[in-house]
Amino acid sequence: MVKNDKRDEIVRAALELIAEHGFHGAPMAMIAGRAGVGAGTIYRYFENKDVLITELYRDIEKNIMEALQQGYSVEKPFRERFLHLGTELLHHFIHNPLVFRYLEQFHNSPYGVAFRRDKILGTSTSECNVFRELFELGTTQQILKDLPLVILFALFFGPVLSVARDHILGFVELDEVLIHHTIEACWDGIKR
Amino acid sequence: MVKNDKRDEIVRAALELIAEHGFHGAPMAMIAGRAGVGAGTIYRYFENKDVLITELYRDIEKNIMEALQQGYSVEKPFRERFLHLGTELLHHFIHNPLVFRYLEQFHNSPYGVAFRRDKILGTSTSECNVFRELFELGTTQQILKDLPLVILFALFFGPVLSVARDHILGFVELDEVLIHHTIEACWDGIKR
DNA sequence: TATTACTGAATGAACGTTCATTCTGATAGG
DNA sequence: CCTATCAGAATGAACGTTCATTCAGTAATA
Secondary structure, three states, X not given: OOOHHHHHHHHHHHHHHHHHHOHXXXXXXXXXXXXXXXXXXXXXXXXXXXXXXXXXXXXXXXXXXXXXXXXXXXXXXXXXXXXXXXXXXXXXXXXXXXXHHHHHHHHOOHHHHHHHHHHHHOOOOOOHHHHHHHHHHHHHOOXXXXXXXXXXXXXXXXXXXXXXXXXXXXXXXXXHHHHHHXXXXXXXXXXX | XXXXXXXXXXXXXXXXXXXXXXXXXXXXXXXXXXXXXXXHHHHHHOOOHHHHHHHHHHHHHHHHHHHHHOOOOOOOXXXXXXXXXXXXXXXXXXXXXXXXXXXXXXXXXHHHHHHHHHHHHOOOOOOHHHHHHHHHHHHHOOOEOOOOHHHHHHHHHHHHXXXXXXXXXXXXXXXXXXXXXXXXXXHHHHEO
């Protein structure tokens, strides 16, 4: 009987604590406590802390991927598709601050670099594929600036992540209008 | 008796190790080893690890500030001033990868959030002041988009930091042309 | 009862920090 | 010129703490 009950509790507790305090501020004992299980129980579900961390990351990435697909259609015009992905991504971060904070912790750690390498250079089945597809189409169709994909990514993800962070930290209150303007500004940055 | 001999060695070692391995991957014993001093010697110059870390941060910030001032003149037209600051900042990061990596470590840590709060909300004498001044001027003169300062910052710093990171990690090779195009694209994002 | 799931005290490694000791080189007395 | 004295710089082994992980024992389930 594979009870995901406890596994889910462990993952939830890990997300909360790591998002709030970072990897080193979230000891296994604390995660176990928050999850309402014994410290040893975690090791029945995850080989070690690294595995817990990376599996949680994959869960999150899958969720984001699914959220972005909603209402996305290759039929729509290019610009509309871009605006959709941008606003959806920003929405998702704003409505899931724990997820966002976790991703930040993850990306700024030894774990993160290897994953980013895959995402930018490789052909991993990651959240970026839908973006990669769109951006490469945009450059070949001369809709976007003639810049390396990595630069275009930076011009888009850079502001989106910054803005999401500022919102979550309370430096700015993003509403629908502001979100829209931000993504439009990103568009101005990448469009030819 | 230049008292700063050992202090400088300690700071240099801390910069190298923390930039490369993060705060938790750079134990005091390792910093001492790299600096060629005893472990206890560090505590003659710095009260504890936190003080070492934040003093190193202030040193770095001061250097960047100075680098940005070079060739900067409030006489020049707005756009030119922006392009100057942008390219100089990017140059500085690219030519000082250890500094950049250290800043990333710092900003993504408990230390960083408080500092960012100051930088964005407060009136600290930090690297951002020259940017804040310029951007506020740009909005009042209706040169830049009518967006909160924080958003404009995100539209500029977001891409610059992303691109610098990608260059340093080897995901893209930035040359003069590419740097210029990147900063121009940022300009497109923020200009009205 | 047999098997599996769970627990949390025990373990050992790693860390920041301390402090008794050693080193260094300047000064003073002879 | 030599040697004794000394202040403070430097050292690194030792300490106490924290953490991930283990495992012997307990509870639940079949």
